[in-house]
Amino acid sequence: MSPIAFDATLWDEPTTGIGLYTRCLASALEALGVQLIRMGAQSSGEAPRAKAGRTAWTLGSLPRVLQGSDAPLYHAHGNFNLPLIRAPGMKYVLTVHDLIPLLMPETVSSAFRWQFRLWLSRSLMVADQVVCVSERTRQDLLARYPEAESRTVVVPNGVDHVHAPALDDTSKDFLRALSLPKEYVLYAGSLDVRKNVDLVLDALERLRPRGRPVSLVLAGQSWFGAGRVESRISRMRSEGFEVRSLGYQSDAVFYELMRRAAVFVFPSRYEGFGLPPLEAMRLGTPTIVSTAGSLPEVCGDAALSVGPDDANGLARALDRLLHSPEERRALAERGRAQAAKFTWKRTAEGTLAAYEAALRR
The missing domain is CATH 3.40.50.2000 (Glycogen Phosphorylase B;)
Known part of the structure; x- marks a missing residue:
């Protein structure tokens, strides 16, 4: 040719x-x-x-x-x-x-x-x-x-561009300084309205009164329409919720955050493909996605799924995974097998x- x-x-x-x-x-x-x-x-x-x-x-x-x-x-x-x-x-x-x-x-x-x-x-x-x-x-x-x-x-x-990252000393020092809890939930992506980060925040607000606080880490850049959710995150942090917004990160730090997370959550209202959850699955991180757009097509039964407006369903899924290492391991294995197809x-x-x-x- x-x-x-x-x-x-x-x-x-x-x-x-x-x-x-x-x-x-x-x-x-x-x-x-x-x-x-x-x-x-x-x-x-x-x-x-x-x-x-x-x-x-x-x-x-x-x-x-x-x-x-x-x-x-x-x-x-x-x-x-x-x-x-x-x-x-x-x-x-x-x-x-x-x-x-x-x-x-x-x-x-x-x-x-x-x-x-x-x-x-x-x-x-x-x-x-x-x-x-x-x-x-x-x-x-x-x-x-x-x-x-x-x-x-x-x-x-x-998705085979994703590998367990090799971290330089600066990245190691940065991650160490974060002092992240052993089991945190990660959302990775922009903070625009379509990504539906509000649903994750809704779930956190349902879990804390039940004595089930969740540590949430957000990795991604601000985007069109992100101002309202950023204001809500600031308010929730002032109320004692553990929500950390790390902004845009290098690939190595981004994938290490993904690899270390107990659960990756991606409740987007629409994706044409939806690469972040597949990246998390390739790294062996148990994943929860929404039932919207292409996510069911791409993730199959290798990720838990909830409706994009189902905050109670997301709260139950997070609580279940965070308190079941066995289910997390099983989901991680299914995720790796699904990601290997791409x-x-x-x-x-x-x-x-x-x-x-x-x-x-």
Whole structure:
């Protein structure tokens, strides 16, 4: 196969879910012998965008860069970010991770919601193949754009990028200084409304009056709409609840926090895939998720599940796991087995099949 023009617009940026997907998929494709031309990274790769913003570069410069390339195909990874016009002879593949701006418009800014809707509509018109990371995302996409059905495939993410971390001395000192309790509950992810951290806080408020206090650790960055939950966390801490917000952490610290947790909880109201619970399962941490979005599809019966509004159910699940080492061990084993099904090699193989289908069109 000829070299593939590969969307690298998030390559040099702070790690996000799509950025992680970009780098892990690139490594797995290259391991299969696929040559990639990384386009649009800020400073690295074969066609960096330099100081230009991602949107301006994709709309204004990328079509010209593609025309000057020998690549027969361009793969965009950002849900909607294909060029608006087709470079002559070029095939287009688009990865769609989720449709959150359309499904939950209140969780994003109005400007981004309009950008998403208009640009996605155009991208689907020019895409030769659309890769969805879950069947849930595929069904959500086709409910709104049924004309894309014949060009849409499901290729799940991998999770084998996660390993028990090697900690440097600074990370060890940081974790030691935290003096975390032996058994704590971890939530990892952003604090936006969609992630439903309020449900975890509701569960804590139900458990403490029963003499079942829970130590909660939050690892993740603030996001659009996070102000209200951050205020609630501050109030609960002033009332004596043990809730620690650690903010964004390096990969090594993040995964060590996940590995050490007694329980990982992820009650999101919607996920297009839901990588954090799968990462926790790979590390052997018993996991509780919501029944929303793709989480049942990805986690199967290897995680406990509760409704996204069922605070009493979450409180019971937390209490049960925290007081049953045997159930935690059994759940950890099921979690490892489930996570082992998701490899980046399989993702690369499915993606390569999508490339081949696009080139045949």
